[in-house]
Amino acid sequence: LAASILVLFHRLPAVSSRNIEKIVTKVLEIEQALLIEAGSPLREPLLKFLIQFPSETLGVFMSTSHGGMEQWCRYLEYVVRHPLSDSIRDELENCGDRLYYMLTDACPNFATSHRDQLHFFALRLVLLITRNNSTWLGRQDNLLLTIRNLWNSEEFHKTHHKCDSVEYSHWKIPRMVVSILLSYFKSNPNDISLLFELMKAFIGRFIPEFQFLREFLGETVAKSYSPEWKRQAFSDFVLLFEDVSVEQELKANILQYIIIPSFSASFERGEGDLLISNMPTPDIESPNNIVSVFINRVMNPDD
Ligand SMILES: *[C@@H]1O[C@H](CO)[C@@H](O)[C@H](O)[C@H]1NC(C)=O
Numbered sequence: 001l002a003a004s005i006l007v008l009f010h011r012l013p014a015v016s017s018r019n020i021e022k023i024v025t026k027v028l029e030i031e032q033a034l035l036i037e038a039g040s041p042l043r044e045p046l047l048k049f050l051i052q053f054p055s056e057t058l059g060v061f062m063s064t065s066h067g068g069m070e071q072w073c074r075y076l077e078y079v080v081r082h083p084l085s086d087s088i089r090d091e092l093e094n095c096g097d098r099l100y101y102m103l104t105d106a107c108p109n110f111a112t113s114h115r116d117q118l119h120f121f122a123l124r125l126v127l128l129i130t131r132n133n134s135t136w137l138g139r140q141d142n143l144l145l146t147i148r149n150l151w152n153s154e155e156f157h158k159t160h161h162k163c164d165s166v167e168y169s170h171w172k173i174p175r176m177v178v179s180i181l182l183s184y185f186k187s188n189p190n191d192i193s194l195l196f197e198l199m200k201a202f203i204g205r206f207i208p209e210f211q212f213l214r215e216f217l218g219e220t221v222a223k224s225y226s227p228e229w230k231r232q233a234f235s236d237f238v239l240l241f242e243d244v245s246v247e248q249e250l251k252a253n254i255l256q257y258i259i260i261p262s263f264s265a266s267f268e269r270g271e272g273d274l275l276i277s278n279m280p281t282p283d284i285e286s287p288n289n290i291v292s293v294f295i296n297r298v299m300n301p302d303d
């Protein structure tokens with residue numbers, strides 16, 4: 001019965017956006033009372049109603065009162081992933097600032113008890129948007145910088161290396177962050193330092209696996225990136241190698257996961273000369289010859 005009432009809802013002009021909060025609250029209460037969620041018969045009728053009011057819907061779901069509530073988050077994720085929800089997805093792309101506020105605690109009104117969930121939820125939404133639109137994050141400077149800083153903070157790595165300090169449902173956060181940043185990198189492959197930073201995923205013990213990152217490095221970077229890109233990556237690596245503030249393990253990972261596989265793939269394909277030097281005679285020692293750079297600056301850095 002409740003489902004048929006909802007089916008009617010999106011046909012009734014009198015039911016307006018002002019009722020969104022009440023209706024959603026009611027439906028989620030019913031689901032909770034009946035202990036049904038994924039298979040609930042109310043989900044789709046409610047969705048058909050909500051997609052008519054994308055901005056009001058997102059306003060309610062990302063509001064200070066509901067933004068960090070798990071059941072609301074799960075329902076919105078269902079909506080955002082649904083094939084009928086183009087209107088919501090388009091509107092969500094306009095919410096970059098809102099997502100930024102949610103991630104940076106710039107909304108003091110959010111209950112602190114919901115803070116972790118709010119961060120998780122904001123990252124989840126960013127991930128869903130980037131999966132759908134690979135260029136979107138490149139236009140969200142603040143958001144991108146915040147997520148990148150999060151990944152580069154020691155605190156983040158300390159927290160997520162221990163499963164007892166993170167709620168079970170938040171174990172996926174490192175993988176979500178890497179996935180978001182990698183998707184940005186794929187559209188901005190000249191941001192080599194970002195790819196280097198992502199090699200922190202292989203330091204220590206994160207709970208999630210980063211198989212997709214390994215595959216990207218092995219298949220895409222090593223096998224399809226140009227010799228010019230690889231030369232640039234190498235010279236960026238040499239600079240980073242000489243920076244004593246960068247931890248050894250990160251340097252080792254960049255070498256192991258990016259530089260060596262990339263160079264090996266090029267050598268196998270006979271691109272060796274292009275890679276080694278852009279000079280016409282690659283065997284002459286020159287600062288541009290990466291073999292001599294490697295020997296002089298990486299293997300014998302004290303000379
Ligand atoms: C993706 O995002 C960009 C930047 O926000 C926007 O201009 C573009 O229209 C979006 N593309 C699609 C297919 O939604």
Ligand SMILES: CC(=O)N[C@H]1CO[C@H](CO)[C@@H](O)[C@@H]1O
Binds near residue numbers: 080083132133
């Ligand atoms: C532009 C784009 O890729 N849109 C897709 C986003 O994802 C939904 C499904 O989740 C597709 O139906 C859209 O076509």
